[in-house]
Amino acid sequence: MPNLVRSIVAFWLFLGPTPASIGSERFGDIEVHAEFPRNRDLPHGYLEYWISVVNHSSVSAHEVTLIIPKDKASGHLRSISRSVVVGPSERMVVSLWQPSVRMMGENMTLAVDGEEQRDAVSMEITRDPFPTRRPVPEPLRLVSSSVGNEYRQGAINSKNLEWWRELIPFIASDPPISKWSEHWFTYSSFDGVVVTSGEWKEAPPAVKSALWRYVECGGSLFILGPGEVPSGWRGRTETQSGLSISYLGFGVQVSSGELDIDRLSADQLSILKKHWYQSYNPWRGRLDLEEANRVFPVVANLDVPVRALLLVILLFVVVIGPVNLLVLSRMRRRVWLLWTIPAVSAATCLAVSVTAIWSEGWTARVRSATLTVLDEDSQRAATLGWMAFYSPLTSGGGLHFSYDTELTPQIARDISGPGWRSLDWTRDQHLSAGWIQARVPAHFMIRRGEQRRERLGIQAQDGKLISVVNGLGSAIQTVWVADAEGRIYSAASVPAGAKAPLLPDRIAPNAAGTASALRATFASSWIESIEAVAAHPERFMLPHSYVALLDDTPFAEPGLPEKGTKRADRTLVYGILKGLGP
Numbered sequence: 001m002p003n004l005v006r007s008i009v010a011f012w013l014f015l016g017p018t019p020a021s022i023g024s025e026r027f028g029d030i031e032v033h034a035e036f037p038r039n040r041d042l043p044h045g046y047l048e049y050w051i052s053v054v055n056h057s058s059v060s061a062h063e064v065t066l067i068i069p070k071d072k073a074s075g076h077l078r079s080i081s082r083s084v085v086v087g088p089s090e091r092m093v094v095s096l097w098q099p100s101v102r103m104m105g106e107n108m109t110l111a112v113d114g115e116e117q118r119d120a121v122s123m124e125i126t127r128d129p130f131p132t133r134r135p136v137p138e139p140l141r142l143v144s145s146s147v148g149n150e151y152r153q154g155a156i157n158s159k160n161l162e163w164w165r166e167l168i169p170f171i172a173s174d175p176p177i178s179k180w181s182e183h184w185f186t187y188s189s190f191d192g193v194v195v196t197s198g199e200w201k202e203a204p205p206a207v208k209s210a211l212w213r214y215v216e217c218g219g220s221l222f223i224l225g226p227g228e229v230p231s232g233w234r235g236r237t238e239t240q241s242g243l244s245i246s247y248l249g250f251g252v253q254v255s256s257g258e259l260d261i262d263r264l265s266a267d268q269l270s271i272l273k274k275h276w277y278q279s280y281n282p283w284r285g286r287l288d289l290e291e292a293n294r295v296f297p298v299v300a301n302l303d304v305p306v307r308a309l310l311l312v313i314l315l316f317v318v319v320i321g322p323v324n325l326l327v328l329s330r331m332r333r334r335v336w337l338l339w340t341i342p343a344v345s346a347a348t349c350l351a352v353s354v355t356a357i358w359s360e361g362w363t364a365r366v367r368s369a370t371l372t373v374l375d376e377d378s379q380r381a382a383t384l385g386w387m388a389f390y391s392p393l394t395s396g397g398g399l400h401f402s403y404d405t406e407l408t409p410q411i412a413r414d415i416s417g418p419g420w421r422s423l424d425w426t427r428d429q430h431l432s433a434g435w436i437q438a439r440v441p442a443h444f445m446i447r448r449g450e451q452r453r454e455r456l457g458i459q460a461q462d463g464k465l466i467s468v469v470n471g472l473g474s475a476i477q478t479v480w481v482a483d484a485e486g487r488i489y490s491a492a493s494v495p496a497g498a499k500a501p502l503l504p505d506r507i508a509p510n511a512a513g514t515a516s517a518l519r520a521t522f523a524s525s526w527i528e529s530i531e532a533v534a535a536h537p538e539r540f541m542l543p544h545s546y547v548a549l550l551d552d553t554p555f556a557e558p559g560l561p562e563k564g565t566k567r568a569d570r571t572l573v574y575g576i577l578k579g580l581g582p
Helices: 002-015 145-150 152-156 161-167 197-202 205-216 231-236 266-283 289-295 306-330 334-360 517-523 526-535
Strands: 021-027 030-036 047-055 062-068 071-075 077-086 091-098 103-112 121-124 141-143 170-172 192-196 220-224 237-240 243-248 251-255 364-375 380-390 399-401 405-409 421-424 429-433 442-451 455-461 464-471 476-482 488-494 499-501 545-550 565-576
Touching: 030 062, 030 103, 030 121, 047 062, 047 077, 062 091, 077 091, 077 103, 145 192, 192 197, 192 266, 197 220, 205 220, 205 243, 205 251, 205 380, 205 442, 220 266, 231 237, 231 243, 243 266, 251 266, 251 517, 266 517, 289 442, 306 334, 364 526, 380 526, 405 429, 455 476, 464 476, 464 488, 488 499, 517 526, 526 565
Parallel strands: 077 421, 141 170, 141 192, 192 220, 220 251, 364 565
Antiparallel strands: 021 030, 021 121, 030 047, 047 091, 062 077, 062 103, 071 103, 103 121, 237 243, 243 251, 364 380, 380 442, 399 429, 405 442, 421 429, 455 464, 464 499, 476 488, 476 545, 545 565
């Protein structure tokens, strides 16, 4: 009975509606309405702020810059901003996303035509993604309004209270699914999304696409009732304990078919719980600077050369003091101390600077390890991996990524003090200041979901694969292709756009993968998973699939300009072929 009471209380606490808070203000011709979610202490993913901007002038356009927060406090992130041009009598909705980085402060300010306004839009901004308030971190689910409202009384009177216990903790969405976001970032903070089949049928195509992209990037979607699956993934569907489980990219879509909530068995609940935890596993902990560089090194040694510095300081003190004074005394030119001391100081500084430049150079270093799942039929790509940056000098231009790339910085949670990092969303995802500091490595876990047209051209003859045309946009080091029977052919050193013969692979002659293999790579160490796919591609391949090891990384942005940057990329593409013709 105590467990029942606790479950009911927890159910009401989490099921209660969590509407966005709204702030509103007028600045001359410009009126701003800001909506921001109350659930801000999410351990990973991006948090979306919706700002409605209205231009009441019928003749003049205005450039509006939105800045969050106005009143800053401690944290890792100083501000998020975005500039838009609002035409005469125009109304637009602008999204700003906050990565899983601690940001403390309140209110939003804006600048109109370059002039920052004194007043602020009332907003609660503080976000602490580190799970200090949850002693035992658990996956977090987003449930639709139907699940949150229609079954509210049913859960209390339900014969299957275990279902509701497993669903907690979750956040109930107030808006209907037709009003849900069309960008997958909005769902990236959740380890599972739960909707009914009726809602799924009514969902706009753009919302379905965003949710499928969320799934392909490692999320979990549970449809209460029958559910549809994208055509490219129908061959990767299996049935477990009466549940239809479809593996989409790195994620999973589960449908209950005709089963009612009250009829879900313990085995079925266990399957759902397993997939929720698999979506949560990569975010269980953050690494500090030294640990991240140990796991994914971008520079060989982070240690400060203490002995060398002490020797330089000691030599400097001896030369500028006793030696300098002794020599000038013998020369009877003690007055020269006025220029020899600055001269020796300048020479020492120059020597130290030249030594540092000589040892590391001017060139920034970028290292990446990525795995991309490319569905050629739907022209969708999902990428996961790590990127690391190191520069001898502070980068003035910052880092640039697209609107499709989620970044999880590896920042120690115990760093405090005023934030110095800035993020601007005007033209792209611009990590504008504070992210790349001189001689300090920066590491990111990355996810990206996007539309891509790259593909391999496969030619078959007499039931055998004979050649491949490289249409992946980068030179291929090695490619393994499985035909309809699972027989593996391979080719090596294929330039971009070139054609090469395919020969039966003697080391790994047959595909031995499972539908859930890619899902398992997401739930474990991404770096180790990428190396495992490269070492034994046959263990992950199914018929009509391929694995390609590329020279470059066309499916992940470089972050820094290519010119003047030294790169080390490990790029794997797991492709699902559109078809094998004669």
